[in-house]
Amino acid sequence: MRPVYRTEHFVLYARRNSLPQARLGVVAAKRLAPRAVTRNTIKRATRELFRQAELPAVDCIVRLSRPVNTRKDPARSASVKAILRAELLQLFAFLPNAPAFARK
Numbered sequence: 001m002r003p004v005y006r007t008e009h010f011v012l013y014a015r016r017n018s019l020p021q022a023r024l025g026v027v028a029a030k031r032l033a034p035r036a037v038t039r040n041t042i043k044r045a046t047r048e049l050f051r052q053a054e055l056p057a058v059d060c061i062v063r064l065s066r067p068v069n070t071r072k073d074p075a076r077s078a079s080v081k082a083i084l085r086a087e088l089l090q091l092f093a094f095l096p097n098a099p100a101f102a103r104k
Contacts, residue, residue, distance in 0.1 A: 001061065005094045007087040009068060013061040014095060022055040027063040038068055045085055053092040062091060 001013040028039040
């Protein structure tokens with residue numbers, strides 16, 4: 001699978017599927033988010049935004065690509081959550097408009 005879209009912290013991989021609904025996989029590596037709280041926060045936010053998005057029948061993988069958890073900005077802080085949520089919204093907003101996945 002090739003990357004379809006990238007943001008500062010995430011990479012989106014996608015391809016069509018033959019099912020009537022979209023499917024999601026989330027990868028948050030321990031080396032990029034060492035605390036379980038951080039990884040779970042990312043996964044929870046990704047799943048919620050995926051549910052709210054009206055996506056075509058595609059298989060999506062959202063992968064964390066840059067470290068998120070720092071001592072200066074823990075991932076549970078409101079500002080970091082807002083940034084991650086905005087990036088995830090960008091990913092899912094891009095997908096229906098991608099030429100390879102446009103609804104027919």
